[in-house]
Amino acid sequence: MKTKVILMAAMSFALVGFAQKSEIKTAEKALKGGDAVAAKTALDGASGMISGADEKVQAQYYFLRGKTFADLAKKGDNSAFDEAVSSFQKVIEVENASRKLKYTSETRQHLQAITADLVNSAVEDNGNKKFKEAAEKLYMGYKISPQDTTYLYYAASSAVNGGHYEMALEYYDELQSIGYDGGGVVYKATNVSTGEVEAMDKVQRDLMVKSGSYKDPIDENTPSKKAEIVKNAALIYTQLGQNDKAVEAFQKARADNPDDVNLVLSEANLYYKMGDKDKFKTLMAEAADMAPDNADLHYNIGVINMEQGNLEEARVSYKKALDINPGYTNAQLNLSTTYVNEGNGLIDEMNSLGNSKADIARYEELKEKKDGLFNQGANVLEEALKSNPDNQGILTQLKNIYGAMGDNDNFMRVKKLLGE
Known part of the structure; x- marks a missing residue:
């Protein structure tokens, strides 16, 4: 009798596994046919027992789920971005654990494509004054691609533009914690055929100039954004009625960057807004001595x-x-x-x-x-x-x-x- 029970349980488990594979196969077929909605329905049917599946099936499931939600996002469902990203990241996690990297390389390519889609969608949202949505998408792009810290900077800017100050403050704090500078060199040259000045990476620019299709190369220095970040964070503290934190932010920033005249100017401007014109005048005189x-x-x-x-x-x-x-x-x-x-x-x-x-x-x-x-x-x-x-x-x-x-x-x- 006990043997029969065990046998029944094994048969039940096998049926579940078969059902999962059937749903995944249905989803794969629907996705190839361009029907992401049907693919999502099929994958939802397999989701309940996926945690008990082997790593190979899990990786395939999350890979298809990532592709499905990426397609839905591309077709206008902004809520699908987050699910697409988390699914693709799960693929990498599962395959790293099993050391069977069947989908990892393609998954990384999909994540790069999603990042581009997020940024393009954020640009459109900013143009439509949907600043919170833009900030969230840019932040997600940064989390996918942490080396692209500029996404985090623009996420904070979008949040400020929409008046979402606490969100912006979180982003500014993160920018400071990772030591974001924002300065650097922009490599430009003039397109001979159009007369337009274009920016590109240095290697490409130099090759284009050497080929004769571009001329007049320029190395344009862009200033550090550290002072701006501190200033904006301090102004948000002021907006929230937290003047002590605003002053503290400037004191810390100036201790780290004592020769940055822009920080002195920004701190002076803060005291002016706070109504302390004597302190404003003192700081302006200090800045004048520096510059x-x-x-x-x-x-x-x-x-x-x-x-x-x-x-x-x-x-x-x-x-x-x-x-x-x-x-x-x-x-x-x-x-x-x-x-x-x-x-x-x-x-x-x-x-x-x-x-x-x-x-x-x-x-x-x-x-x-x-x-x-x-x-x-x-x-x-x-x-x-x-x-x-x-x-x-x-x-x-x-x-x-x-x-x-x-x-x-x-x-x-x-x-x-x-x-x-």
Whole structure:
């Protein structure tokens, strides 16, 4: 009796194995006929007992399942990407354990194809403002191909664009943990037939130039993205109300990269957003010492000084910016404005004076000082016009200064230049 039970169990197991192979064969046939839905149905029928099958059957099952879901994904079922990837990865896992690598090589090729499909689909999602979906696909592409860390970087960017800040923060943290830099060299050359500048790998570029089909090779350095990643992570912390973590992120990044002026600028910008303008000014001055020939730095230091009413310090910074870049229009306009603002600051006192002899004397003294400041502001803009005679912003501000001074001749001259 016991023998019969054992025999029945063995026969039952054999029937299950036969059923699995039948379903797999049906799925394979359906897939060859282009019917991925029917293939999926057949494979679902075999899934219940696949864990008990031998490694050869398991590998075949997961390989067909990967191909089936990859086909469904290619046909528009975005939810199929994840199943395709996990199935193909299972093939590699099973065959590595059994050391029978029948499907592994082809599986790796399919994974590469899926990665390309994921990236192309993510590009389309970004164009349609489906940023979360794009981020998830790019992250999946990175997990399939971890050496392609740029996918992770763009996944974070997509998440930020969609306002999915916690997701982006996870990606930025992972980028920092793997030491992602993002800098490097892009190899370019001009296509002789089209005139277009194209990027390619160095070996290909050099061969194309040597063949004569491309010319003018250029090695273009791309900057490191470490500062940008830290800045974005810190801004997300700020967005989430976690300013302490934002400050901590910058402190750690600057300790690791003490000579990176972009990190100093980004940290300064954080303090500005937090309302700590004194710290902002300190950091901007530090950045200016690190990059003394950066006109934008001096200009921004001037802006914050002007906002705080430190007009003399603002002028020093604007003049430094103009020494570096004499045609810096915004610096010219703001330098002029420092004189106008100081002159305007005298008007309240002038209006408060009475008609006594002392008050009249004081009024004349203040008026002379005010007009002198307005003249200084006008002189800055007159000098700017010599190299930029048609700038509407300069002309408009100059017209307003002459109008406030009551200088009708110059007012009408500038008004004519404006075409009014």
